[in-house]
Amino acid sequence: MNQDRLSPNEEDAITDAAAHWCMRLNAEDCTAAEREAFDQWLAADPRHVEEYRAMQDIWCTADLLPRHPPVVDLAARRPRPSRSWRPLASAAALALLALPLAGWVGWEQGWLPNHYQHFEASDRQQQVRLSDGSVVELNLNSELRYFNFKDQRQVTLIKGEAFFKVSHDSNHPFIVRAGHGQTRVTGTQFNVWKYQDQVKVTLVEGSVLVSSNGAEGGYRLGPGMQASYHLGDFEPQLAQSDDYDNSLAWRNGKLILDNLSLSQALPVINRYLDKPLLLADESTGTIRVSGVYNTREVSRLVDNLPKVLPVYLTRSKDGSTVLNRISPFSNKG
Template sequence: MNQDRHPLSEDDAITDAAAHWCMRLHADDCSAAERATFSQWLAADPRHAAEYQAMLEIWQTADLLPREHNVVALSPRRKARTRNWRPLASAAAIALMALPLAGWVGWEQNWLPSSYQHFQTGDQLQQVQLNDGSRVDLNLHSELRYFNFKDERRVTLIKGEAFFKVTHDSSHPFIVRAGNGQTRVTGTQFNVWKYDDQVKVTLVEGSVLVSSDGDSGGYRLGPGMQATYQMGDFEPHLAQSDDYDNALAWRSGKLVLDNLSLRQALPVINRYLEKPLLLADDSTARIRISGIYNTREVARLVDTLPKVLPVYLTRSKDGSTVLNRIVPPPSRG
């Protein structure tokens, strides 16, 4: 018998306590004495902080608690995490009865998921399997969350890039939220890239429906098509992809730049840098670049740019590298 395994009753007690504190700390009448007691409970066992963080995530997903409400600083979560929410649901349901009617109806309408997964990558590519059987390839420095609801499967791509092979289920759509829009499928293969508020969706197989927040109906993509959008776009921009293989080269650890302007290339390059590379002006932005690079060595690319492009490097006040175009001397006539 594994002596490190805690009894189920003890785990249930922690879950009940986490549900209680999640409700009380977000109540208007929560007192200073209660907050002090909560801090003591939180520090008593590492599992307390983990369970409270999990409870916050599931309630925030259901829009029952404000996301910006920062009650307490918690220790960082593990990079990959899988939970079964069925034991948690019973405790949460009891606590939800004390919330406004809208919260209780939300629970009854299955806005809370039955399972949850969180994945985050560092300097290595990673392939993960979701609870529905779908597989996801994650690029470097990427993060996503998966929630299995009664009526849909929902993924949030927080940052980075992911290639999805979605298990087909026509009655249980698969929705990927990224930036200011979403991609809806039932079973297919596609790539989603996100940098700041820019998003690009590339379809490999099947079909997807891409919409931005200002778009009510969405636009259907066929294989080889791409949709891009960013904050402020009323609808996504559609195009037949000429760099289909280039867009997926990251899965082999490659960054392919095929005659792109620096304005187009920098969002892709900056995905792999600690500090973003900046452009001095529009003239610099129009310079074009080509090449194939290792995604783990993009920082070296920056140092070599003056050797292959008519540019020189300077530093901004915050220490970021700035690309400046070398202006040719005037011709002598």
């Protein structure tokens, strides 16, 4: 198959095949010959990789589904570009290839979405529109998936940071999953920041319900409030935001550090670095830093830290930069 533009029928054929392989690889009677045939189909065209990866997303991210097919490692294959799926394409493919009416039942039961979108921003910010009309601004190095289910709209923030302007629908709640928690709204504006197992939610307008660690219920935020949680936190930490504008400065390409300790600043700084900046010890983490920086030039901030703080830089074994505190009795300059 060449790389020319496909007809709608050809596109549907690839979608149907991806759905078929998703189900066959999950079947108990799947044979070695079938797995070999699947490998050959996957290698035949880069578009097969893209379509099968998207089908995996639907099965593996929609965790209300009763079963999950084996996840095939596609890391070494061609990466998938950000794109929007045709409405109902995946559900229709499953309906054709599974038991009669299975796709329709999956939608009616809330197991399968009728629309899926995937977006990724690497070296520049992006503004994207979801199929429900909501608008999302993505920070650098951010990625999310969107699923429209019958009873809810669901976003998974895989990494990074996003600002949401949610289209109001009181009968169709909008849920953002980030780390080990979620934010539930019907229509509002808010920011979600995620780094490793840390998440911070900042509310701008309306109200949101934030829960962590799978706890039922949640805590309601009003405008100007923040909720933060880590892995294992049973309850999110709530605060009235004193750095409200600072948290949203990234939308203007700025990183604002307002008298933060280095231990507080590093998770924010590391979001923009290829390799994380490390602290030599707890004492180094207590040093405070301030300043306004360009989000595209955070690496220059790291190089300049010894010029404004009592620290010097070393390298760890894996090549990461380490901040070391200069002792008052040290001769280091």
